[in-house]
Amino acid sequence: MTLIKKEGPSQMDVVTATASVSDQDSTKDVSPATKDSHTSPADPTEAGLRLYDHGGMVLVPTPTSDPKDPLNLAVWHKCMIIFLVGSYSAFSVLGTSGLSAVYPSLIQAYPNESPARISDLLTYPTLFMGIGNLFSMPLCVTVGRRPVFLFSLLMLIVTGFWCAFSDSLGSHVAGRSFFSMAAGQSEALAPYIVEEVHFLHERSTKLSWFIGVQTVGTAAMFVATTYIVPSMGIKWWYLIITFVNVALLLLSYLFVVETKYERVEATDGAIVHLNFAEADDSRDSESGAVRNGLRLRPDIHGPRTWQHDLRLFHFKPVWSETFTFYKDTFKSLAIPSILWLLLLNGAFLGIYVYQASTFAQVLMSPPYLFKFAYLGWVQLVQILDCVLLVPVLGYGTDLLAKVMCRWRKGVFQPEYRLISMSIPGIAAVIGCVIYGQAAAHPTQWSWMGVVAPYHLGYFAFLGANLVSITYAIDSFPRKAGPVLLVICAGRGFISFGLSYSTVPLISKTGYDGAMNIFAIISGVLAGIAVPMYFLGTRFRLWAMQRLWPKLNQ
Known part of the structure; x- marks a missing residue:
C-alpha cells in the first residue's frame, strides 16, 4: 500500500491513498491521487477530510495490513465487543442508580438513619463515577484500554460483595462509592473502545448500538429490581449483579482485546483518501485473509493469535503520559466547542x-396512585428510547454526514454531526415543559404527561451524549481521551451538584417553575449548536495551532 504525503500551507498533513480492486486477487493496488483529490485546509472554513473520493468510501483512520490492527477484527468480534462493553455499562448504571427505584426499601433497611443520610446511597455514586474517570482515562492511555477495563470489572465484583455483606450504612455508602468509581468507565472508556474498532463513517451507528445494549439491559433490570429487593432483599440484588459481572469478566478476558494501536501509515487528524468499491470487505482468499479491502500480511507484522489477544499488557507504560493527559484535559477546557458540549451534557443529564x-x-401520589411495582415497568419504557435512538440518531447521523459529504464534494467535517443535535434539543425542551405542567397540575393531566416526558428527557440525554462523543472524537482523534474525560467526568460533577438542588428548587418554584428553568437552559445550550456549526472548524484549527502545535509537525 503506497501513501503519498503532500505538503501544504496548512497546519494539517494531507495523506492520500487511492486503491482499486483487482480481479485477479483480493488485494488493493494503490496509486497516487490527483492534485484535486483533496480540499486544502488552508482556508479554515474548508478544512476537513474527504469521505468520498472517485465514487468510493474513504476509510478513516487508514486501515493497515497488520492482522493485529483492531480495525481488522472480524465483524462478529466487533459485535461481541459492543455487546460486552454495553452489558458492562448496563450493570454499572444499574448498580449505581437502581436503588432509586426501591427507595422505600432502603428506609426500611436503615430505620435508625435519617432520610438525608440514606439519600447518600443515591447521590454519591454520580460524584464517584466522575472521580473514577479521572483515574481510569489517563491509565488507559498509559497502560492500554484492556487492563483498565478488566480491572474495572474486577473492582465491580469485589465492591459488589462488599455492598452485599455490609453491616452498616456507612460501610454501604463507602462500598457504593468504590463501586461507582469502577462503574465510571461506562461513560468514557467503554464508548472509546467501541469507537476505536470502527471507522469514522460508522461511529455514530455503532455507538448507538452500544447505548442500546446498555439501556435495554438497565431498563429490564430496573423492573427486576422492584421485585428482587422487596422479596429477596438488597443483599441478593447486589449478589445477582456481582454474579453477572463475574460472567462478563470471563467473557471480556477472552474477547475484549486491546484496542490501542499505533498506526504508521497515517496520523490522526490527517486527510486520508482510500477509495474502493466495498467499504466493509471481510473475507478469505487464496492469498490470505482480506479485511477492509486489504490483504493482511502476517508475514510482515506477525499474526494475531490467542496468546496475543489474551495478554493483559501490550505496551510498556510511559508514566509521563499520565501528566501529559491531565495537561491536555485542562487545555481541552479552553476549546469553546468542548466547553459547550460539557455544559450541554451536564444540563441534559441534570434534567x-x-x-x-x-x-x-x-x-x-393522588390522583395517579401508582403501585410501587409499577415504577419498574415505567423504567422499562426506556427501551422505546433505544427504538428511536438507534435508527434516528445512530444511523441517521451517519447517513446525514454522508449526504453532507456528497453535497460538499466528498469533504467531511465533524460539524455535520451537530445538525443532529436539534433532535435531542427539541426533545429536552418539550419534555421539560410538559413534565413540569403535569407534575404541578396532576388533576389536569393524564399519567402519560409524566411518563412520556420523563422518557423524552432520557432520550434527549442519550442523543446529546451520542452526538457529543462522536463529534469530539472526530474533531480531535489524537486527543480523544482528554476531551472525553472533560465531557463525561465533567457532566457527572455537574449532575451531582444538581442532585442536591432538586428538593430546594421544587419547594421554591414548584415543578413547573423548575422545569421551565431547565427548558430555558437546555434550549439556549442546544441553540448554540448553530454558531458552533459555522465556527467549529475555526475552533479546531485554533486548538491544533495553539494548544497542540507539535501534532502538526
Missing part, C-alpha cells in the same frame, strides 16, 4: 436526574 428523582413521588 434526567431531576425527573428520575421525582417521577416516583408524583406517580405514587
Whole structure:
C-alpha cells in the first residue's frame, strides 16, 4: 500500500491513498491521487477530510495490513465487543442508580438513619463515577484500554460483595462509592473502545448500538429490581449483579482485546483518501485473509493469535503520559466547542436526574396512585428510547454526514454531526415543559404527561451524549481521551451538584417553575449548536495551532 504525503500551507498533513480492486486477487493496488483529490485546509472554513473520493468510501483512520490492527477484527468480534462493553455499562448504571427505584426499601433497611443520610446511597455514586474517570482515562492511555477495563470489572465484583455483606450504612455508602468509581468507565472508556474498532463513517451507528445494549439491559433490570429487593432483599440484588459481572469478566478476558494501536501509515487528524468499491470487505482468499479491502500480511507484522489477544499488557507504560493527559484535559477546557458540549451534557443529564428523582413521588401520589411495582415497568419504557435512538440518531447521523459529504464534494467535517443535535434539543425542551405542567397540575393531566416526558428527557440525554462523543472524537482523534474525560467526568460533577438542588428548587418554584428553568437552559445550550456549526472548524484549527502545535509537525 503506497501513501503519498503532500505538503501544504496548512497546519494539517494531507495523506492520500487511492486503491482499486483487482480481479485477479483480493488485494488493493494503490496509486497516487490527483492534485484535486483533496480540499486544502488552508482556508479554515474548508478544512476537513474527504469521505468520498472517485465514487468510493474513504476509510478513516487508514486501515493497515497488520492482522493485529483492531480495525481488522472480524465483524462478529466487533459485535461481541459492543455487546460486552454495553452489558458492562448496563450493570454499572444499574448498580449505581437502581436503588432509586426501591427507595422505600432502603428506609426500611436503615430505620435508625435519617432520610438525608440514606439519600447518600443515591447521590454519591454520580460524584464517584466522575472521580473514577479521572483515574481510569489517563491509565488507559498509559497502560492500554484492556487492563483498565478488566480491572474495572474486577473492582465491580469485589465492591459488589462488599455492598452485599455490609453491616452498616456507612460501610454501604463507602462500598457504593468504590463501586461507582469502577462503574465510571461506562461513560468514557467503554464508548472509546467501541469507537476505536470502527471507522469514522460508522461511529455514530455503532455507538448507538452500544447505548442500546446498555439501556435495554438497565431498563429490564430496573423492573427486576422492584421485585428482587422487596422479596429477596438488597443483599441478593447486589449478589445477582456481582454474579453477572463475574460472567462478563470471563467473557471480556477472552474477547475484549486491546484496542490501542499505533498506526504508521497515517496520523490522526490527517486527510486520508482510500477509495474502493466495498467499504466493509471481510473475507478469505487464496492469498490470505482480506479485511477492509486489504490483504493482511502476517508475514510482515506477525499474526494475531490467542496468546496475543489474551495478554493483559501490550505496551510498556510511559508514566509521563499520565501528566501529559491531565495537561491536555485542562487545555481541552479552553476549546469553546468542548466547553459547550460539557455544559450541554451536564444540563441534559441534570434534567434526567431531576425527573428520575421525582417521577416516583408524583406517580405514587393522588390522583395517579401508582403501585410501587409499577415504577419498574415505567423504567422499562426506556427501551422505546433505544427504538428511536438507534435508527434516528445512530444511523441517521451517519447517513446525514454522508449526504453532507456528497453535497460538499466528498469533504467531511465533524460539524455535520451537530445538525443532529436539534433532535435531542427539541426533545429536552418539550419534555421539560410538559413534565413540569403535569407534575404541578396532576388533576389536569393524564399519567402519560409524566411518563412520556420523563422518557423524552432520557432520550434527549442519550442523543446529546451520542452526538457529543462522536463529534469530539472526530474533531480531535489524537486527543480523544482528554476531551472525553472533560465531557463525561465533567457532566457527572455537574449532575451531582444538581442532585442536591432538586428538593430546594421544587419547594421554591414548584415543578413547573423548575422545569421551565431547565427548558430555558437546555434550549439556549442546544441553540448554540448553530454558531458552533459555522465556527467549529475555526475552533479546531485554533486548538491544533495553539494548544497542540507539535501534532502538526
